[in-house]
Amino acid sequence: PYLVPVVILIVGPATWVEKFPEARGTRQSPVDIVTSRASSGGSAPPLVWRYSVNHPRSVVNPGYCWRVDENGYDSELRGGPLGSDVYKLQQWHCHWGSVNGEGSEHTVDGRAFSGELHLVHWNTSKYNSFTEAAGQPDGLAVLGVLLMVGSKHDELDKVVRLLPYIQHKGDKVTFSEPLNPANLLPKRIAYWTYPGSLTTPPCTESVTWILFKEPVQVSAEQVRLNLCYYVNGKNV
Numbered sequence: 001p002y003l004v005p006v007v008i009l010i011v012g013p014a015t016w017v018e019k020f021p022e023a024r025g026t027r028q029s030p031v032d033i034v035t036s037r038a039s040s041g042g043s044a045p046p047l048v049w050r051y052s053v054n055h056p057r058s059v060v061n062p063g064y065c066w067r068v069d070e071n072g073y074d075s076e077l078r079g080g081p082l083g084s085d086v087y088k089l090q091q092w093h094c095h096w097g098s099v100n101g102e103g104s105e106h107t108v109d110g111r112a113f114s115g116e117l118h119l120v121h122w123n124t125s126k127y128n129s130f131t132e133a134a135g136q137p138d139g140l141a142v143l144g145v146l147l148m149v150g151s152k153h154d155e156l157d158k159v160v161r162l163l164p165y166i167q168h169k170g171d172k173v174t175f176s177e178p179l180n181p182a183n184l185l186p187k188r189i190a191y192w193t194y195p196g197s198l199t200t201p202p203c204t205e206s207v208t209w210i211l212f213k214e215p216v217q218v219s220a221e222q223v224r225l226n227l228c229y230y231v232n233g234k235n236v
């Protein structure tokens with residue numbers, strides 16, 4: 001009999017528990033949203049947000065997808081499931097898959113979308129820094145936006161067109177073109193919410209997830225551009 005070399009590469013989420021004990025917690029994200037089991041909104045107050053538009057932002061290649069840092073400029077997210085605390089936008093980033101239709105982190109009734117945008121906010125009412133808040137159960141609030149292939153997204157294009165300039169991990173480009181993160185959100189603001197965690201190490205259980213029900217459309221070309229540069233964290 002021939003000997004088949006069996007090499008099992010131990011990478012990815014299955015190994016995160018070794019280095020990040022939080023990853024074996026009870027409120028780990030992402031999850032599959034089973035819509036039949038979601039309770040109706042009840043009497044939650046409206047979710048309210050305000051973002052500054054005219055300030056320099058930087059697009060960074062953190063090694064997976066891209067991230068836009070808000071550089072501390074003023075913004076506010078409050079209401080909905082966030083009690084009386086006010087949260088501030090720290091950064092926003094995206095998750096794309098290596099093939100179309102498989103990029104989102106959350107799934108809805110088992111269905112994945114082409115990508116998912118995360119707007120990461122931290123609780124400025126209770127904590128003094130993002131890092132401090134990121135370790136607290138009510139420290140972070142992330143707005144999740146499901147992305148599907150359709151018409152071109154003009155606001156997102158202000159970032160996508162810069163991707164050729166940050167092809168390597170650690171690359172960063174600063175731009176001052178006016179951009180309103182509120183334009184990245186869907187028109188209908190119905191959402192699912194649940195207490196969860198960061199979806200990547202250290203997987204800290206500090207995130208109040210707010211996932212909008214309505215997907216936002218991006219063009220196939222915009223998905224291709226993202227895939228060209230960030231196929232599973234490798235720059236290709």
Ligand SMILES: NS(=O)(=O)c1ccc(C(=O)NCc2cccc(O)c2)cc1
Nearest residue numbers: 118120130131134142197198199200202
């Ligand atoms: N995909 S996600 O929105 O859940 C997400 C958001 C932010 C982060 C993040 O900031 N990671 C780095 C980090 C984590 C904890 C404390 C820190 O100072 C930095 C990771 C995942």
Ligand SMILES: [Zn+2]
Nearest residue numbers: 093095118199
């Ligand atoms: Zn994310």
